[in-house]
Amino acid sequence: MDRRDFIKVAGGTLLAGASCAYAFRFLNDTFGVQAGEGVQLSGRRWGMVIDLTRCRSGCTTCMEACRVENNVGLHGDIRWDNHWIRKVKLKSKHAAGEAEKEVILLCNHCDKPPCAQVCPVQATYKRHDGIVIVDHHRCIGCRYCMIACPYNARQFNFVDTEDWLNKEHPKRSHGVAEACTLCAHRLDVGRIPACVEACCNVGAEALFVGDMNDPESEVSRLIATNAVKRIREDLGTEPKVHYIGL
Amino acid sequence: MDIVFERIDDQAAQLRRLMIAFGVLAMAGLLATWWVVEKGIWVTGMYTRVPWGLQIVMAVYYIGLSAGSLVISGLYGVFGKQEYKPFARIAVYVAMLFLIAGLLSILTDQGRLDRVFVEPFVHFNLQSMFSINPILYIGHILICVVYLWALFTERKKLTTVVATLAFGWAFCVHSGTGAIFGFGARMLYESPLLPASFVAAAMASGTALMILLIVGLFKATKRHVDDELIIWLGRFLAVCILVVVYFLALENAYRAYVVELREAAIYYLFDGFHGALFWFGLGIVGLFIPMFILFRRKTGTSIRWIVIASVLVVFGVLCERYVIVLPGLTHPAELFPGMTVVGSALEEGVVSYSVSIVEVLQALGVFGVIGFLFVFGLRVFKLLPTEARALNNQSSSESGP
DSSP states (O other): OOOHHHHHHHHHHHHHHHHHHHHHHHIIIIIIIOOSSSSOSSSSOEEEEEEEETSOOOHHHHHHHHHHHHTTOOOSSSTTTTOSHHHHHEEEOTTOOOOOEEEEEOOOOSSSSHHHHHHSSSSSOOTTTTTTTEEEOOOTOOOHHHHOOTSSOOOOSSOOOOOOOOSSSSOOTTOOOEEOOTTHHHTTTOOOOHHHHHHHHOOOEEEEEEEETTSHHHHHHHHHHHEOOOTTTGGGOOEEOOOOOO | OOOOOOOOTTTTTHHHHHHHHHHHHHHOOOOHHHHHHHHGGGTTOOTTOOOOOOHHHHHHHHHHHHHHHHEEEEEIIIIIIIGGHHHHHHHHHHHHHHHHHHHHHHTTTTSSSGGGGHHHHOOOOOTTTHHHHHHHHHHHHHHHHHHHHHHHHOHHHHHHHHHHHHHHHHHHHHHHHHHHHHHHSSTTTTTTTTHHHHHHHHHHHHHHHHHHHHHHHHHHHHHHHHHHHHHHHHHHHHHHHHHHHHHHHHHHHHHHSSSSHHHHHHHHSSSSHHHHIIIIIIIIIIHHHHHHHHHHHHHHHHHHHHHHHHHHHHHHHHHHHHHHHHHHHHHHSSSSSSSEEESSSSSOSSSOOOOOOHHHHHHHHHHHHHHHHHHHHHSOOEEEEEOOOOGGGGOOOOOOO
């Protein structure tokens, strides 16, 4: 083997090896981490249970707490106001006499998040503990995640947020996407999310956040002992927000 | 027969005036974009429920228009139709410009323009069509540059290779652009037919645009072009329109047939401005009338009528791009089947969208940039032949490139 052949073989081997490594990483990222059935590296898999039977009609405590905690912008125009958590009022199309129902909506922190799949810069990603999060310093503001999210949970900072209610938490510049972070900054230091705390404070106790990998956690118990539903489970996104009484 | 290509030297004053006009448009677009960057995307009129607007419509439209090179490169470079060689340079140059226009439209639509030049290339995501497409677009622009170089330097073998590559690559480009929507989880987006339908509409609009450019440029610069060449392109355009009609019919028939999608199909076809745009702008004006013109022997062999048909197709495909992008956004995702949302902090249900003046200025700005580059190209590069004759009118013929 002369020097030229050696360089060819070595180069080819290196290229093939690098390609295999990249392909393995790509497949692992796609089908491994996002599959959700395995134990996450951190060991935790945060999920939420919303007990609609305990949620009080007209109460917006959770929304207000979220807004203050996370500096979520209100601009006085429904088109550009951001809501990381919101309430919708539903009416049955078929049963005329059926009472209206209020449902709390927020990011479902899907195990297979379409928003993360389409993000061209991987600014939206799923943490190892299952929380779907946006890196606001990387987001280019293409809004593809808003298109891909089937739950309308993605928000965009169309306007600069004036108020900075919680100085301990950053506010976002205009031009980047955002959504509920499940108050990851609080969970990381052992505190519960602001919406859950506020709901407990008013005595409703309709919101629960916990480790779905821990069979002893409150959320695991509620999921195991109630007929829980998730929104549009048929889409296969594996949402981690569970509803009692939906 | 040797084809002589020339710059446009004898109409320098007119070209200068055109460049100034396009420059003014480009400046207006630049100012509008600066306004958006400074104030936020809300000034464009887009909002939470309709996060994409005219810039995305124009981006996919421009990308589609670049398919003119796909046709010409296919005819000359791949299938060896020597008589279309005179149009090859201008087709490839225009394709390159429209790809740049597509990229510019996407760029100026981003919330954080300052990050667009770094982040997508540093944090590439193979699963995102938005990540794959810029690579396809930039790749196509580079292929066009090499293709142009091969054409300018008369490298026949390289021309064949690059033309074939451009032909295949363009299919990926247009399929990829269609896939942005086709692979989206919205009732009016999700369709594996969409990328194929996008390719067909791209070929129709690209061919129509090339017909307009060839006839217009040759007439304006007093050069001869044989009618047969344009008539053949007209026939090809007619076939492309037929394919577009077939895909549109199939896609909408499917939506109307599947119970789950029927309500969305009715909204798409019959509701509001986009419904009117679908039937009148796209259906009647953009497809039916051009088809009637092109398939009728008398009008299909008249250059004047072919030009009219081409204008209508170019307009019709713009309507098609609008109805691909917008109704899919204004129509709501069904979160609670069997339920109606009667109250929310967000706008739920069907919402509206109207094009804002800022978006129009941005779109005109992008058009101004490529218009300027187009005229600049005519002035600087030898893009146009002195004449274009059909094979049977040439004194001697050559085989393929």
